[in-house]
Amino acid sequence: MRVLETTVRASEGIAVGRAFVVDRCTASTSYEKGAPEVEQNRFEQALQQSREQIETLAADSEIFAAHLEIVDDPMLSDAVVAHIDEGDSAHDAVLQASAELVSMFEAIDDEYLAARAADVKDIFARIAANLTGGVKNPFEGVAEGDIVVDAELLPSDMALLDFNKIRGFVTAEGSATSHVCIIARNLSVPAVVGLKGILSEVKSGDTIIVDGSGGRVVIEPDIATLDEYKVRELNHKALLAEQQQAAGAEIFHNGERVYVFANAGSVEDVERAIAAGADGIGLFRSEFLYMQSSVEPSEQQQYEAYLSAARSCKGKPLTIRTLDIGGDKAVPYLGFEREENPFLGWRAIRVCLELRDMFCRQLRAILRASAEGNVRVMFPMVVTLEELEQAKELLEQCKSELKSQGVAYDENIKVGVMIETPAAVLIADSLASHCDFFSIGTNDLVQYVMAADRANAKVANLYNPYSKAVLRAIEMVIAAADAADVECGMCGELASDTEATELLLGMHLREYSVNIGSISKIKYQLNNLLK
């Protein structure tokens, strides 16, 4: 019996099963060029194969959904066929067409096309790989209930590996925030990643235990250990079933509704959160729109994204946080300068109140989306009442512009403030009389209250959401909100922590905006506490 451990927590749960060690050696098949008709045929087959792979991937990924939209675009195949007609092999033709189209798209001043250039590159790379037989399925032979052991799992592997079929997986590389781990958590597939040395310890056919909750893998366990883990596996499954049952329920406390919202960073997240039983979105981070492109997203692009998020919420609240960027997560086109102290620098609402035109484009997009959904707007990093007043003034200005243009919006759109600085805590009473809701952002609040950088391991012991100062701050904010009859939620990590739920409920917190993976856990916890 051998045990390997890591501190990374990829996806919780216990799985016991047979190891399937993935063989990544790809025999490169020799490629002999045939007549144009032969090459044309090869290309069509590879295209068809690629389309099928992308279709599988597109089911739960926006990236691949975008690929699916253009894989059949005649412009792609026309460009390849032109080269084949000139006598190139299908493989060379694909590479050349890729280079041509990508450089053409990059040269055109169009945000949509600039983004598509990357997709085109990706699609052509897939077709080229399919042509040379390079995408041999490394998961061939994986049996129902196996535990996959690999160096690393990449997003494209999701096309070939059915997570519903395997019991769990272990990888030597990778981080808990990777795409595969997010999917694993959503599907409750136990996983351990970043476990160096696993590949030299285990071979296909070994019995292994994946303890995702403890970041532990046991190879060839003895009978006692095996029995212990089998019981734990059953217990965990029973718990999951109960949690899933709790996810759909509405929760009440002393006759008041208690909401479990979700935090979302993309439209895709919103769909997943609602499907997982969220009562709405308590924090929709709008940064993804600004980070994914080399230019500021247009009002129309933002409107389309907010609208589809609002529609995905099906009438439940969608809380859009306006742009929250600064020196630490800068976007190139906004001209950020290096700062000594980005967390105390030019960021979030401070940037927006200066770059007013950009801010108004976002506000207008949010307002337009509010016509067709339960949309709320929330300002980050507020430290003075003047900032809130200025932001609200701009919002009113955008409303009257839209009104004069005859564009629909929600006249009574709710306005909220992120409470994430000590200053906001101390003036919470004044802020409350000028807004409709609060959301306590504990991640930043803890760092500012405790003056401890959350990324600095040396002060990690001070970065503690349970410290007396932080808990008092939270209590003050909720009390100020209650006094002014303003809704108060929490969207930091603390809201997702089941050990904090009882305490927060006692402080009269009514809205918990949590990670998507924690929705059912927090609902279950609330249900248990309120039984």
Added chain:
Amino acid sequence: MVTTTILLSAPNGMHARPAGELVKLAKSLDGKVTLATAAKSVSAASMLGILSLGLKSGAEITVSAEGGSEEANLAAVVDFIAAITE
């Protein structure tokens, strides 16, 4: 083949949303429709093609229909382009 030339009146030019709608329309027709500028000619069934023309408001577009009910196909595409207001 039938051909006509029109000016793009859409205030924001031909951006992704109307282009996507146009592709859907072109695919539903029983013949081929192409859009051309002085620089090049693309299939109206190609989203990437249409956008690669970089059509700004006021651009001159030559629309051609070949095969099937050419007149009707041409009219459908021309009417669609003329009706883009966003």
